Amino acid sequence: MSRIDGVIGRLQRLSGWRRHALLLLLGALLAAAQAPLYVWPLAFVTLGGLLLLDAAAGRGWRSFFTTYLFAYGYFVAGLYWMGIAFFVDAARYAWLSPLPVLGLPLLLAAFPAGGVWLACRIGGRHRGGGHGAVWRMLLAAAGWTIGEWLRSHVLTGFPWNLVGYVWADHPAVMQMASVIGSHGLDLVTLLAAAGFALALRPGAARRARFAALLLPAGFALAVLGGALRLAAANHDMVPGVWLRLVQPSIAQTAKWQDELRQRHLQQQVALSIQPAERTPTHIIWAETAIPYLIDEAGTLRQALGHIVPPGGALIAGAIRRSFDAAGHMTVYNSLFALNGTGTIASVYDKVHLVPFGEYLPLRDWLHPLGLDALAASGIDFSPGAESGPLAIAGLPPVRPLICYEAIFPDEIAPAGQMRAGVLLNITNDAWFGRSSGPYQHFASARMRAVEQGLPLVRDANTGISAIVDPYGRIVASLGLDRIGVVDGPLPVALPPTLYVRWGDIPAILFSLLVIFVNIVIGRRRIKD
Incomplete structure (x- = not known):
């Protein structure tokens, strides 16, 4: 493992434009794990790389921008197609295509980045040592999940390309969504990636590496449960x-x-x-x-x-x-x-109407800029009851x-x-x-x-x-x-699933519990 430790250590010490470029690249590669390519191993590679880089970023703004650059690369690569709509009437709107492709990800990236930063800022009192790295990555996974849940609700919401959707062409994995939903699938995917990252963390003891693999092993057991559910599936x-x-x-x-x-x-x-x-x-x-x-x-x-x-x-x-x-x-x-x-x-x-597609928010402000025609040729649709x-x-x-x-x-x-x-x-x-x-x-x-x-x-x-x-x-x-x-x-x-009864509550509660437990442990260590 010494050679791998050396490579990861050098990557963690990168700074300046090299670090920024690596984060953007990792985020863009995560988009390849989504439809239509579904290169799902990239989810573990890229998210694990993010967690390793974030673990070396501290709790300040460097941590925020670590996740922000990764998420920005992810959303630009995953949502490039939004600009194609502006070429339907290219003579009038082609010049606006950079707005959704490069501009919207500036907002979207703030949700997972803010979630990770706040989780690590509030709960991350451990510094250095094996336990500190473990909690740091668990906090990052919890923070990402909470941030993405907020992205699904704030400003009418836009839950597109949630991390859990990398499994949307893999029915055995998808069955977890019947219990914990797509946001829960986000969380367990991030936790499995954290397990791989901890197993590859430079300087980790052999016992700690094997213990870290319990996280992806738990993910694999859940997939096995999904396969068994499919084997007993109703075909009526x-x-x-x-x-x-x-x-x-x-x-x-x-x-x-x-x-x-x-x-x-x-x-x-x-x-x-x-x-x-x-x-x-x-x-x-x-x-x-x-x-x-x-x-x-x-x-x-x-x-x-x-x-x-x-x-x-x-x-x-x-x-x-x-x-x-x-x-x-x-x-x-x-x-x-x-x-x-x-x-x-x-x-x-x-x-639930599409902003900028079926209606134009702040029409009175945007009309002088000539943008009012973007929504239904200048006419706003109204939401039904x-x-x-x-x-x-x-x-x-x-x-x-x-x-x-x-x-x-x-x-x-x-x-x-x-x-x-x-x-x-x-x-x-x-x-x-x-x-x-x-x-x-x-x-x-x-x-x-x-x-x-x-x-x-x-x-x-x-x-x-x-x-x-x-x-x-x-x-x-x-x-x-x-x-x-x-x-x-x-x-x-089928009969109502557990997700129908519980919704996103288990995923969000677990994420908040990770933050709360880490706060409690941190305070005890300070007292000691």
Whole structure:
């Protein structure tokens, strides 16, 4: 181990631009562990490297900037695709693309960095020695978890690419989310990385190295438990339900062209009625798939009613508007369920809107800068009212999720509402082309299925459209940027998971407990 100790020791002593470059590189490599690459060993390598560098940073601002640079590199590399949306209308907005790519990570990185810094600042009274290094890394893992939980809630929240999502294509690991959720999966991944880092820490005794490996060993045992859960999994399907998900793969640049709207509608109708070995009972279209105000177009609704299977429904996204007594218009991003007569049986208005995408925060301030047109061509969408699951003929109670509503773990089952029997996510990821963004979006949605113990039905304009069972396994899917349909059954929901009952409380409480215990131990040592 002497050679490895020497290398790690030299890396810990780096300063200036070399240290900064290493941290940015490690963070960027962590993004490769996320979708679509899923190079999961990089999660342990990069997070372990961060913890080793942070352990040598002390408790001052050097510690904050150690994690900040790492997280900044991670978010820039993982969220580069956000800039692609600005090239849909490149002549007007291409110049703004650096704002989300380089600017947003400046804010996002502050959450894990602030969490790690505060945890080590408040609880880190140990300096030097083996026990000090152990507690330092445990504090860093706890602080990162708390910081990322805050990132999921502050300023409407943005829980994209949580560390735990590196396991979104590994069902055995994903099963932990049914108990501790995605933030808990963040925490156990960081703890396993801390175990590897402690085992490689320069100067550690052999006994301490073996003891440190208990952390990744515990992670491995949890994975084994997930594999056993899958081995005993329920494979039942909802009787009498056969779904058809329509994926037209319409480019965002063509989606709203007046001369193409009718063609796009006809394409989706043709895909909906194409022959199949088994006739579908429910047809599902993507977010804003109907390029007309469907609730104001009775003739169009009647025409669409002809493709609705008997006793089933056509479920599709469209824009909806309403007017108050004064004539002021309100616009919603909505999901409609049509029956065989073309009647609107159910409507859901999106509740959690995308800032800068569906509405512009601080519009009065940003209007003089010419930025007001970024949100829906200058018109803000309004959030819908919270409501329980939708009743759609022939389906279990449906929890609709439009676009990025699927990325919020704690908003899937609002308190006091009846439990749904299926998660239905319609989205339009065409804004982001053939980038990693749509893959990451799908990964997040799959985690919701495991957390809730509910099947996920996901229809995306350009993909990835899929049916996912409550264990996170893909039943049927159609890849990115492909034209076609996904036909398949609807898996039966599981009983409420432990995560449904407890939410993120165990992960946050454990993280706070690590900080509290370290404070107590530190005070006792000072008294001694």
